[in-house]
Amino acid sequence: MPESNEEKSNFILAIINKDLDEGKNQGRIHTRFPPEPSGYIHIGHAKAILLNYSIARDYKGKFNLRFDDTNPIKEEQEFVDSIIRDIQWLGAEWEDRLFFTSDYFDTKYEFACRLIKAGRAYVCDLSPDEIRAYRGTLTEPGIDSPYRNRSVEDNLDLFSRMKNGEFLDGSKVLRAKIDMASGNLNMRDPVIYRVLHAHHHRTGDKWCIYPMYDFDHPFSDAIEGITHSLCSLEFTDNRPLYDWIVDNALELFPEAVKGRPRQYEFARLNITNTVMSKRKLRRLVEEGFVQGWDDPRMPTIAGLRRRGVTPEAVADFCDRIGVARSTSTVDMALLEHCIREDLNTKAHRIMGVLEPLKVVITNWPEDRVEWLELDNLPGNEDAGRHLAPMAREIYIEEGDFLEDPPKKYHRLSPGKEVRLKGAYIIKCEEVIKDSTGKVVELRCTYDPNTKSGEDSSGKKVRGVIHWVSAEHGLRATVRIYETLFLNENPDDTEEGQDFTDNINPHSLEVLNCIVEPAVEKYDRQSRFQFIRKGYFYQDPKDSSKDNLVYNQIVGLRDSWGKKNK
RNA sequence: UGGGGUGUGGCCAAGCGGUAAGGCACGGGACUCUGACUCCCGGAUCCGCAGGUUCGAAUCCUGCCACCCCAGCCA
Numbered sequence: 001m002p003e004s005n006e007e008k009s010n011f012i013l014a015i016i017n018k019d020l021d022e023g024k025n026q027g028r029i030h031t032r033f034p035p036e037p038s039g040y041i042h043i044g045h046a047k048a049i050l051l052n053y054s055i056a057r058d059y060k061g062k063f064n065l066r067f068d069d070t071n072p073i074k075e076e077q078e079f080v081d082s083i084i085r086d087i088q089w090l091g092a093e094w095e096d097r098l099f100f101t102s103d104y105f106d107t108k109y110e111f112a113c114r115l116i117k118a119g120r121a122y123v124c125d126l127s128p129d130e131i132r133a134y135r136g137t138l139t140e141p142g143i144d145s146p147y148r149n150r151s152v153e154d155n156l157d158l159f160s161r162m163k164n165g166e167f168l169d170g171s172k173v174l175r176a177k178i179d180m181a182s183g184n185l186n187m188r189d190p191v192i193y194r195v196l197h198a199h200h201h202r203t204g205d206k207w208c209i210y211p212m213y214d215f216d217h218p219f220s221d222a223i224e225g226i227t228h229s230l231c232s233l234e235f236t237d238n239r240p241l242y243d244w245i246v247d248n249a250l251e252l253f254p255e256a257v258k259g260r261p262r263q264y265e266f267a268r269l270n271i272t273n274t275v276m277s278k279r280k281l282r283r284l285v286e287e288g289f290v291q292g293w294d295d296p297r298m299p300t301i302a303g304l305r306r307r308g309v310t311p312e313a314v315a316d317f318c319d320r321i322g323v324a325r326s327t328s329t330v331d332m333a334l335l336e337h338c339i340r341e342d343l344n345t346k347a348h349r350i351m352g353v354l355e356p357l358k359v360v361i362t363n364w365p366e367d368r369v370e371w372l373e374l375d376n377l378p379g380n381e382d383a384g385r386h387l388a389p390m391a392r393e394i395y396i397e398e399g400d401f402l403e404d405p406p407k408k409y410h411r412l413s414p415g416k417e418v419r420l421k422g423a424y425i426i427k428c429e430e431v432i433k434d435s436t437g438k439v440v441e442l443r444c445t446y447d448p449n450t451k452s453g454e455d456s457s458g459k460k461v462r463g464v465i466h467w468v469s470a471e472h473g474l475r476a477t478v479r480i481y482e483t484l485f486l487n488e489n490p491d492d493t494e495e496g497q498d499f500t501d502n503i504n505p506h507s508l509e510v511l512n513c514i515v516e517p518a519v520e521k522y523d524r525q526s527r528f529q530f531i532r533k534g535y536f537y538q539d540p541k542d543s544s545k546d547n548l549v550y551n552q553i554v555g556l557r558d559s560w561g562k563k564n565k
Numbered sequence: 566u567g568g569g570g571u572g573u574g575g576c577c578a579a580g581c582g583g584u585a586a587g588g589c590a591c592g593g594g595a596c597u598c599u600g601a602c603u604c605c606c607g608g609a610u611c612c613g614c615a616g617g618u619u620c621g622a623a624u625c626c627u628g629c630c631a632c633c634c635c636a637g638c639c640a
Contacts, residue, residue: 007579070639073639074639131638141567169638183569184635237568237570326577327634328578329577331577333576337588344601345602351599378598408600423598464598529599534601557600
């Protein structure tokens with residue numbers, strides 16, 4: 001029984017509970033995550049990783065990380081490294097069970113030979129085009145290959161010569177002999193080994209034949225003793241083949257396998273206003289729509305991490321979206337909610353003015369500086385306080401002043417008062433504009449009797465705005481992000497267009513800001529809430545002590561802005 | 566005219582014959598030195614549609630409809 005998820009309920013947990021009740025697999029639970037090292041992993045993979053890992057954890061089972069590296073021409077060490085880093089960051093632990101499907105190439109070769117000896121696999125000389133033609137179509141059955149009935153001796157000989165490099169790429173394949181008339185195309189004598197003279201990132205030049213996924217994957221699961229092999233829906237049609245391979249392994253090569261794995265499929269994750277396929281993400285990177293796999297706008301784990309999202313928030317999100325079999329698209333708002341909820345209790349409050357408007361407090365003495373105490377985490381005494389300097393010249397948010405305010409506006413406007421967070425109440429006395437009519441400076445007066453915590457004025461103002469001393473504030477570049485795509489479904493395009501035509505031209509906005517000097521005391525991994533604005537994180541690549549760069553992780557909810565847009 | 570899969574409020578998602586959980590979003594209100602947070606309140610007479618079985622169905626049966634996946638020597 002699971003320890004920590006009594007309320008969780010999904011069809012996979014139901015299957016596991018049932019299997020346990022029935023005593024299957026001697027009560028073992030063993031899952032795995034099998035990435036192909038051919039790209040960066042994204043939040044959709046996080047769903048799969050965390051699902052597999054949490055099942056193992058909650059049921060006191062095991063979780064393997066196994067790279068499915070059967071196709072050397074697509075795979076690289078760089079991706080192995082990035083995937084390991086990303087999964088570690090997510091918190092999934094594979095302990096000492098990091099495997100590569102290529103670790104078992106020798107065993108797999110032996111298994112293939114046993115299939116041949118059992119008359120269940122044959123070497124086929126048909127060209128790729130011919131194989132396709134012989135396969136038939138969705139509505140018509142296929143035709144048997146003319147090589148289907150070669151003798152075991154010939155097949156064994158030919159297969160070993162394939163291994164020895166005697167044949168050109170594409171000239172011969174090993175096929176499972178199943179059923180060319182099956183309604184399921186995967187069962188029409190699937191190719192299980194192909195000739196490929198390519199350098200493998202782990203086995204080097206040892207092999208010039210490589211197994212296909214449908215042969216390799218189920219056998220690897222069986223070798224590792226995986227009990228529940230979870231994958232996404234598009235593999236549903238591969239399941240009969242998965243079972244065929246496992247059944248044969250159990251029958252012909254029992255000493256190589258540890259059990260009888262079962263495959264279960266669930267819907268992959270889609271999120272509104274973004275894309276999740278490796279191919280599309282690659283295009284965004286390669287065609288320069290983003291600045292790399294770790295661009296903070298990308299749904300990759302590397303992108304989320306660089307943006308400042310926490311692994312806890314990602315895990316919570318994956319927890320809340322559920323696991324089911326219906327194709328679905330989760331609202332980006334849920335991810336944002338999970339991020340805010342996580343950061344709300346952790347991120348220290350700092351004042352940062354994103355779009356500065358200068359304010360001169362005319363009755364504040366020229367060289368007076370007053371250090372005011374502000375809570376790091378209001379409502380949490382343990383988080384302590386920090387000091388913010390108040391001086392004659394400060395900056396407030398441009399958007400916190402309106403010359404001609406609408407009803408119910410309780411920020412600053414001519415003749416009106418507002419409280420500076422943690423400081424005094426000020427009153428706008430004069431508005432200074434440039435030649436174009438743009439407001440460039442405000443002249444205000446402050447009320448000395450209204451100091452935060454010691455207010456004896458009896459004044460009640462609704463508005464509280466953030467501010468930063470012009471002299472003491474630190475200059476910083478702030479990057480504000482919007483979704484990468486304008487449409488909820490990026491693939492929803494006009495005739496002749498593709499998803500890149502839906503890219504949001506405002507997905508990145510760069511602002512020159514000014515933040516409280518207190519941020520200097522924190523280490524650079526700290527996440528802050530810039531009061532009334534959002535959560536921010538120092539860009540791990542571009543930020544430095546002399547050149548602060550903050551990424552907005554997510555904005556705060558803004559019911560006022562929403563109401564008035 | 567093939568095979569596989571899915572349809573529960575705007576978006577996810579429980580439910581497995583006993584009379585529609587929860588979350589997000591949304592709307593209303595309270596609170597507030599963050600218009601944030603928090604806290605209340607609101608909503609499917611109905612579960613793709615149509616029949617049927619049953620005292621009783623989203624849950625069983627039948628027939629439709631819609632959408633998704635499959636014809637790589639990719640995974």
